[in-house]
Amino acid sequence: MGGTVAAVIALRAGRAADEAAIREVHQDAFGPVEGPVVADLALALLHDPSARPLTSLVACRAAELIGHVLFTRVRIEGQTSGQTSGPARSTVASILAPLAVRPGLQRQGIGSRLVRRGLAVLAAEGCGLVFVLGHPGFYPRFGFRPAAERGFLAPYPIAPEQAEAWMVLALCDGVVGAVAGSVVCADCLRQPQHWSP
Numbered sequence: 001m002g003g004t005v006a007a008v009i010a011l012r013a014g015r016a017a018d019e020a021a022i023r024e025v026h027q028d029a030f031g032p033v034e035g036p037v038v039a040d041l042a043l044a045l046l047h048d049p050s051a052r053p054l055t056s057l058v059a060c061r062a063a064e065l066i067g068h069v070l071f072t073r074v075r076i077e078g079q080t081s082g083q084t085s086g087p088a089r090s091t092v093a094s095i096l097a098p099l100a101v102r103p104g105l106q107r108q109g110i111g112s113r114l115v116r117r118g119l120a121v122l123a124a125e126g127c128g129l130v131f132v133l134g135h136p137g138f139y140p141r142f143g144f145r146p147a148a149e150r151g152f153l154a155p156y157p158i159a160p161e162q163a164e165a166w167m168v169l170a171l172c173d174g175v176v177g178a179v180a181g182s183v184v185c186a187d188c189l190r191q192p193q194h195w196s197p
């Protein structure tokens with residue numbers, strides 16, 4: 001779907017000069033209530049040293065920024081096969097948050113392209129696990145699966161009826177099952193208001 005629009009959309013790394021447009025995209029996509037909170041979070045993460053290294057990608061139609069995705073570093077505090085971990089600590093992991101596409105341009109494949117490009121960048125950098133708290137109808141198409149049943153605790157408790165929104169994707173073999181524990185994210189994301197899907 002959206003072949004004509006998709007053909008003129010370019011993806012690239014986000015830059016400091018994009019920040020105002022990144023804020024706008026999240027505000028518009030998430031609406032008047034959630035939008036300002038998510039936009040503030042996106043900008044705060046871009047400046048949070050504890051979120052680094054991060055992968056920030058934007059989608060552009062000519063000079064107009066129409067989509068943004070951010071992946072920031074998390075660490076896993078936990079256990080490996082029942083012992084205090086070495087591998088859990090050394091597993092490189094990220095979290096996808098937030099993701100937005102301008103309302104008039106949604107459902108044309110742009111969000112999926114941003115996610116897939118971001119996952120490719122992370123895989124090339126040796127990232128083993130990617131987490132997301134998001135729509136269970138959207139993220140499984142990229143390979144995300146429920147994370148709690150694979151042994152990964154979210155930074156804040158997720159209500160049982162929303163458990164499927166907390167997901168993990170393995171970018172390399174042998175990590176899921178070998179590593180488990182509590183996911184510790186960047187300081188500005190580790191706030192309860194960001195943990196109800």
Ligand SMILES: CC(C)(COP(=O)(O)OP(=O)(O)OC[C@H]1O[C@@H](n2cnc3c(N)ncnc32)[C@H](O)[C@@H]1OP(=O)(O)O)[C@@H](O)C(=O)NCCC(=O)NCCS
Nearest residue numbers: 029030099100101106107108109110111112134135137138
């Ligand atoms: C979610 C979002 C980023 C997807 O981007 P997009 O460019 O519209 O997505 P794509 O065109 O690549 O994929 C479209 C798919 O996303 C699904 N989708 C879009 N919004 C969705 C939502 N709120 N809940 C569940 N699925 C959703 C559509 O059902 C569609 O699936 P289909 O192809 O099976 O019909 C975009 O809709 C958006 O910005 N939404 C508002 C902000 C938001 O909810 N962000 C994500 C938080 S987890």
